[in-house]
Amino acid sequence: MLNKYPLWKNLMVVVILAVAALYALPNIYGEDFAVQVSATRTTTVDTQVMGRVEDTLSELQITPKALTLEEGQLLVRLSSDAEQLRAREAILRELGSDYVVALNLAPATPEWLDALGATPMKLGLDLRGGVHFLMEVDMNEAMRKILGQMRDTIRTDLREERIRYTRVERDGNGVSVTLRSAEDFQAALRYLDGKYEGYTLSDNDTTQEITLRMTETKLAETQDYAISQNVTILRNRVNELGVAEPLVQRQGADRIVVQLPGVQDTARAKEILGATATLEFRMVDDENSVRDAEMGRVPFGSELYPNRSGGNVLLKEDVILTGDHIVNASSGFDENQRPQVNISLDGVGGDKMSLATRDNVGKPMATLFIEFKATGDRDQEGNIVFERQEEVINVANIQTRLGSNFRITGLDSVQEAQNLALLLRAGALIAPIQIVEERTVGPSLGQENINMGMQAIIWGFVLVLAFMVMYYKKFGLVANLALASNLVLIVGVMSMIPGATLTLPGMAGIVLTVGMAVDANVLIFERIREEIKAKRSPQxxxxxxYDSALSTIADANITTLIVAIILFAVGTGPVKGFAVTLAIGIVTSMFTAIVGTRAVINAIWGGKRIEKLSV
Incomplete structure (x- = not known):
């Protein structure tokens, strides 16, 4: 029998539309004004802190909509932006600088929807508001770190070649090597000459010194690498923060632009983006006296560092491993329920750790935590001055030969373990950065853009509905039903995709989709009219x-979909936003216009003896 869908196909259409409607539903509920309280390295957010916050709000005669304590963070939901600002100031006074008190917008999705994983669409900076950072990279520190790695490589290579040296140190934009004897000098000269690409070699046989210095080309490449790596790592950190549709891009020779949609208070973002935490693993120098080192007699090849638990620790100068080789890090607890960070290394890092610990079983190894903090000053050349803070966070005897997986203990709190794991997982910055410019995009501008975009969508939708009803009558009503279903599908899919974000260009893509969505039905309805004129029966x-129009519809939509994919692949933020909604709209419109309308038309007119179609 013509024009009858099997039951499974009708059920498929109903289920797809029902799921899309379910995941589009959270967008109706909007967001609550909220204050978020999180801990710093030395504190934790617990029920006691929650009680202090409740008492503070009570004194202000503010009744919060809800207070929730999850994953070491307290979220206070409020009724208005005025209450939000008052509450934030009072909570900050009460808790002090030991806690980060940030403004936030929290989805007001009901718990039953949230339990199903249904969340509202993420909005871009142009719609929701947010913050704009301009960051400057400390190129001096980048060069120091890269040349430090070069120094360690040369030391290792000379030891493997059994060439004796007295000193290998950084010298300007190069590394200087002083050999022990004339024989070692000649051997090193033969070995180092031409070994390291991008370095020029100079020697002084009187002092038995060889200097490897970067060429101008290598210097430019190294600086470019430092910026590019920082951009990549900042993108990883933004992803860890959970900010959707961020913009992280290079600007000029040593600056990076970061835009974070939806962020109202920048404290947490600054803490994570600006942190340059990394780790170094070194052997403890247990052959020399710490007390002598504290009195200024630090032995050659060792360095003195403060221990977090008190006192000082004498470490070997040679670095076993740096945080650059960490591929994954997660926070957890040891057997005594103390916070720890579980580390996974790449292949090279695993080999280095295995080689270093093979011959040192039973000896102590230290984990050195390094962090840079901007002082706010600049040197004579105009470069930012950073304070390098170093402390030993863990000393443990090597029980067995280590590989690519091990753990770090000795952390003060769960929050510190989570922050350290986040930073190590996202990567250590090649060089420290400072925020030199900060701008906030107000939510009022975003709301104005949303209102104008919604008006464009509504007017476009209404005009298309009116045209279809007037021109195609009852079949036009079916097309309008498909068009409404298409909008629900777009919103539902955008809400389901974790990385999808609605921007102002994305709203333009939806408007375009509204106009394009009926093209398929126009083609089908016109072909049905032609078949009726050719004296075919209505069925x-x-x-x-439908059958004859399918190939034309597919060709037109597939070519547009290919363009949308290309725009997404090569475009930047705003272009990507347009491409995403356009691509989703094309796929959903083909489904509703071909499968959806066919299901409705089959249900109303299919399998019946009819004399005339209202088309």
Whole structure:
């Protein structure tokens, strides 16, 4: 029998539309004004802190909509932005600088929807508001770190070649090597000459010194690498923060632009983006006296560092491993329920750790935590001055030969373990950065853009609905039902995709989709009219109309989809936003216009003896 869908196909259409409607539903509920309280390295957010916050709000005669304590963070939901600002100031006074008190917008999705994983669409900076950072990279520190790695490489290579040296140190934009004897000098000269690409070699046989210095080309490449790596790592950190549709891009020779949609208070973002935490693993120098080192007699090849638990620790100068080789890090607890960070290394890092610990079983190894903090000053050349803070966070005897997986203990709190794991997982910055410019995009501008975009969508939708009803009558009503379903599908899919974000260009893509969505039905309905004029029966006209128009619809939409994919692949933020909604709209419109309308038309007119179609 013509024009009858099997039961499974009708059920498929109903289920797809129902799921899309379910995941589009959270967008109706909007967001609550909220204050978020999180801990710093030395504190934790617990029920006691929650009680202090409740008492503070009570004194202000503010009744919060809800207080929730999850994953070491307290979220206070409030009724208005005025209450939000008052509450934030009072909570900050009460808790002090030991806690980060940030403004936030929290989805007001009901718990039953949230339990199903249904969340509202993420909005871009142009719609939701947010913050704009301009960051400057400390190129001096970048060069120091890269040349430090070069120094360690040369030391290792000379030891493997059994060439004796007295000193290998950084010298300007190069590394200087002083050999022990004339024989070692000649051997090193032969070995180092031409070994390191991008370095020029100079020697002084009187002092038995060889200097490897970067060429101008290598220097430019190294600086470019430092910026590019920082951009990549900042992108990883933004992803760890959970900010959707961020913009992280290079600007000029040593600056980076970061835009974070939806962020109202920048404290947490600054803490994570600006942190340059990394780790170094070194052997403890247990052969020399710490007390002598504290009195200024630090032995050659060792360095003195403060221990977090008190006192000082004498470490070997040679670095076993740096945080650059860490591929994954997660926070957890040891057997005594103390916070720890579980570390996974790449292949090279695993080999280095295995080689270093093979011959040192039973000896102590230290984990050195290094962090840079901007002082706010600049040197004579105009470069930012950073304070390098170093402390030993863990000393443990090597029980067995280590590989690519091990753990770090000795951390003060769960929050510190989570922050350290986040930073190590996202990567250590090649060089420290400072925020030199900070701008906030107000939510009022974003709301104005949303209102104008919604008006464009509504007017476009209404005009298309009116045209279809007037021109195609009852079949036009079916097309309008498909168009409404298409909008629900777009919103539902955008809400389901974790990385999808609605921007102002994305709203333009939806407006365009509204106009394009009926093209398929226009083609089908016109073909049905042609079949009726050719004296076919109504059932045959519907059947042939859909079948013959299918190839034309597919060709037109596939070519547009290819363009949308190309725009997404090569475009930047705003272009990507347009491409995403356009691509989703094309796929959903083909489903509703071909499968959806066919299901409705089959249900109303299919399998019946009819004399005339209202098309």
């Amino acid at each position: 045959q006209a519907i059947h042939h109309g």
